[in-house]
Amino acid sequence: MVEPIHVDHSIPASYGFIIHTSKGAIVYTGDLRAHGPRKEMTEEFAEKARESEPIAMISEGTRMVEVEKRKNYSELEVEKLSNEIVSATKKIVFVTHYGRDMDRFRTFYNVAKNNDRKIVISPKTAHLLSKLVEDKRLHLPDPMKDETILVYYKRKKTGSFQEKDYYVWEREFMDKMVNYEFVxxxxxxxxxxxxxxxxxxxxxxxxxxxxxxxxxMSEPYSEEDIEDAVMHNWLRHFKIKFHQLHASGHMNRRRLTDLINHIEPKQIFPIHTENPKLFKKINEHAHLVKYGKRYTI
Known part of the structure; x- marks a missing residue:
C-alpha cells in the first residue's frame, strides 16, 4: 500500500509517501521544507514516517551542502523584507518568482495590498490562479474578482491590444487588462x-x-550563469535596484539531519542531491545511489 502524506513545499499539492511492504515501510520524502506557511504538514509527515518504523528512507538532499553560501529566508521574512522595500519607495517595484510558487505569489499580493498598491500579473499567472482558487484550502484570491489584481498584456500581432491578438485562454482576463502605458x-x-x-x-x-x-528565486549556481548575467545587464541599463529575497522549497542540512534522526530509518537512499556522501555522516547505512542500479532491501 502506498500512503501519500502532504508536505510543505514551494508549490501546492506536494507529497511525501510511506510505502508499506511485506518487509516493512519505505519512506520517501519528496521535496519538502519546514520553514514555509504550512510547516505543520511536514511535521505531520515526520510523525507518521517515524511511527511506520521504516526499513529504508529515500530522501531528497537539495540543500545538503558542507557550507551554505546562499542566503535563504522563511516565507514570513520574505514578506517582511519585501514590505520594507515597497513601503519605503514611491517607485514601481518589480518582482520575480517561480511561476507555480503560490506561497510567494500570496506573499507579494499581501505586500501590495498592505501598501495600497495593485499587483500586476501575467495572463499565465492569472490562468493558474483561476484554477487553483477552486481549492479553498489554498486561500488564494480570484483574479477576476479581486480588486488588488490587474493583468498585464503585451502587444501581440496587431499591436493594438485587440481580443483576436491573444489565445482563447488569455482573453478570459481582458476585463482586468493593463498595458505598458498604464504601468x-x-x-x-x-x-x-x-x-x-x-x-x-x-x-x-x-x-x-x-x-x-x-x-x-534561487541565486545562480555559478558566476558563468548566462541568464543571470543578462538579467543584471537589463537592470543596470534601466538603473533598477536589485534585491535578493528567497525562501527555498527545501530543508537545509541541519533541518534535514534533524528530520532523518527523528524518523530513524535503518537505511537511507539519498536522491536529488549533489552531495550524497554527506548522508553518511547522518547514518552509516546511507547508500551512494547509482543511476540504473537495482537495490534490494
Missing part, C-alpha cells in the same frame, strides 16, 4: 510580476530610475 502612468501604485522573458517590456514601460527589482 508607466501608475508606477507608484504598482507591484509588478516581471519574469526574465518579459524584460523587453521595460523598453515600453519606461520606469523611473532607481526603481526596485526583488529577485525571489
Amino acid at each position: 508607466h502612468e501608475h508606477q507608484s501604485r504598482i507591484v509588478m510580476d516581471l519574469d526574465f522573458y518579459q524584460f523587453a517590456e521595460l523598453i515600453d514601460i519606461r520606469q523611473d530610475p532607481d526603481s526596485h527589482f526583488i529577485h525571489s
Whole structure:
C-alpha cells in the first residue's frame, strides 16, 4: 500500500509517501521544507514516517551542502523584507518568482495590498490562479474578482491590444487588462510580476530610475550563469535596484539531519542531491545511489 502524506513545499499539492511492504515501510520524502506557511504538514509527515518504523528512507538532499553560501529566508521574512522595500519607495517595484510558487505569489499580493498598491500579473499567472482558487484550502484570491489584481498584456500581432491578438485562454482576463502605458502612468501604485522573458517590456514601460527589482528565486549556481548575467545587464541599463529575497522549497542540512534522526530509518537512499556522501555522516547505512542500479532491501 502506498500512503501519500502532504508536505510543505514551494508549490501546492506536494507529497511525501510511506510505502508499506511485506518487509516493512519505505519512506520517501519528496521535496519538502519546514520553514514555509504550512510547516505543520511536514511535521505531520515526520510523525507518521517515524511511527511506520521504516526499513529504508529515500530522501531528497537539495540543500545538503558542507557550507551554505546562499542566503535563504522563511516565507514570513520574505514578506517582511519585501514590505520594507515597497513601503519605503514611491517607485514601481518589480518582482520575480517561480511561476507555480503560490506561497510567494500570496506573499507579494499581501505586500501590495498592505501598501495600497495593485499587483500586476501575467495572463499565465492569472490562468493558474483561476484554477487553483477552486481549492479553498489554498486561500488564494480570484483574479477576476479581486480588486488588488490587474493583468498585464503585451502587444501581440496587431499591436493594438485587440481580443483576436491573444489565445482563447488569455482573453478570459481582458476585463482586468493593463498595458505598458498604464504601468508607466501608475508606477507608484504598482507591484509588478516581471519574469526574465518579459524584460523587453521595460523598453515600453519606461520606469523611473532607481526603481526596485526583488529577485525571489534561487541565486545562480555559478558566476558563468548566462541568464543571470543578462538579467543584471537589463537592470543596470534601466538603473533598477536589485534585491535578493528567497525562501527555498527545501530543508537545509541541519533541518534535514534533524528530520532523518527523528524518523530513524535503518537505511537511507539519498536522491536529488549533489552531495550524497554527506548522508553518511547522518547514518552509516546511507547508500551512494547509482543511476540504473537495482537495490534490494
